[in-house]
Amino acid sequence: MIVGGRRVDLFAITAPALGQICRESTSFGLRDYACGRHARTFLTSLLAGRQTDCVLEKPVGKDLRATLIATCYSAGQDLALAMVRAGWALAARQQSLRYEIAEDAARRAKAGLWSGLFAPPGTAFVTGPETNTGTPAAGAAGARPKP
Template sequence: MFRFCLLLALCAGPAFGAMLDGPVRVIDGDTLEISGERVRLFGIDAPEHDQRCTDAAGRPWACGARATEALRDLTKGRAVRCSGEEQDRYGRLVARCAVAGRDLGAAMVRDGMAFAYRRYSLDYVAEEGQAKAAKRGIWAGTAENPAAVRAGARPVQAAPKGCAIKGNISSRGRIYHLPDDRSYAKTRINTATGERWFCTEAEARAAGWRHAGD
C-alpha cells in the first residue's frame, strides 16, 4: 500500500513536510516517482538522460542512461522511503530517500553515478571524493557537470505559473510532456493550433491527452 503524508503548516507559505514510501518508478538518475508523486533526490545531480561522458581511454559512453539504470538497480523490487520539506520549481518533492536505511543519494555519488550538488548541499562531498579517488563511474574519465549541460541546452519555453505540463499535438495524437520527460525541452507549444499547458496530470488526462511515455 502506498502512503503519502502531507503535513501542512498552520501559517501561509510554501513550506511543508512530506513523507512518501512504497515501490518506485525511476525517471532518471536523480528523480523517482512514488504513487504518482515526483521526487528529486536531495543533494545530488546525476548526468542528464542523454548525456555522454568519456572513459579513461577517451571513448564516449552513455553516462546519463547508465545513471538511470544505477538508480533503478538500487530500488528494483524494494520499498523506498523519502522525506522532504521543499518543492522545486517543477513541483517535485526534494527529498532524502532510502532503501532499508541506505541513503540513495549517498550511494549514487559514492558509485560515481552522480555529482554532489554543491549549489544546494555539501552533504555528499565526502562520497564524491571516494568516487574520484577510486575513479568510479563518471570519474573514470571526464564528465561535464549536468548543470552546465542544461545551461547549454535550448532555452525552455516559458510556462504559465504553476502549469508546466506541455500538451503537444503530433502524429501520435494529443500527448503531454512532464518537465522531467526526455522530450520536454525541445517540445514547443503553439496555442494557436490547439496545443496547451496543463497544471496537473489529472487535468491533462481528463481533457483526453495521454502521457508521452504511455
C-alpha cells in the same frame, strides 16, 4: 524518479541527464558512452523491488505537478549517498555539504563518471581524473569555467 505517483528529485545531488554522453578511459583511449543511462540503471538497481521511503527537504506547495525534493531510502540505504559513492552523481554543494566526502572518495577511486570525462550539469567545461582541478580539458571545444 517517481515515488507514489509523484516526481521526486534526490536532495543535494545532481546526476547526468538520461541522454548525456560522457567519455571513459579504456586500454585503447577514450570512448563515448551513455553515462546518463548508466546512472539511471544504477539507481534502478538500488530500487529493484524494494520499498522506498522519502523525507521531504522542502515544504510542499499546492501544485501537485511540482517536483518534490527529498532524501530517499531504499532498504535503509540513502539513495543519493549510494549514487555519489558509486560515482553516478555529484554532490550539489550549493544545497548541502552532506555528500562532499563521498564525492571526493569516488573521484579518487575513479568510480562511475570519474573514470573518464564529463560535463557537470550547468557547466561548459569537462571534468574527470585528468582535469579534476576544475580546469578545462585540453582541446575541449567551448571549454570555459562556470560563471
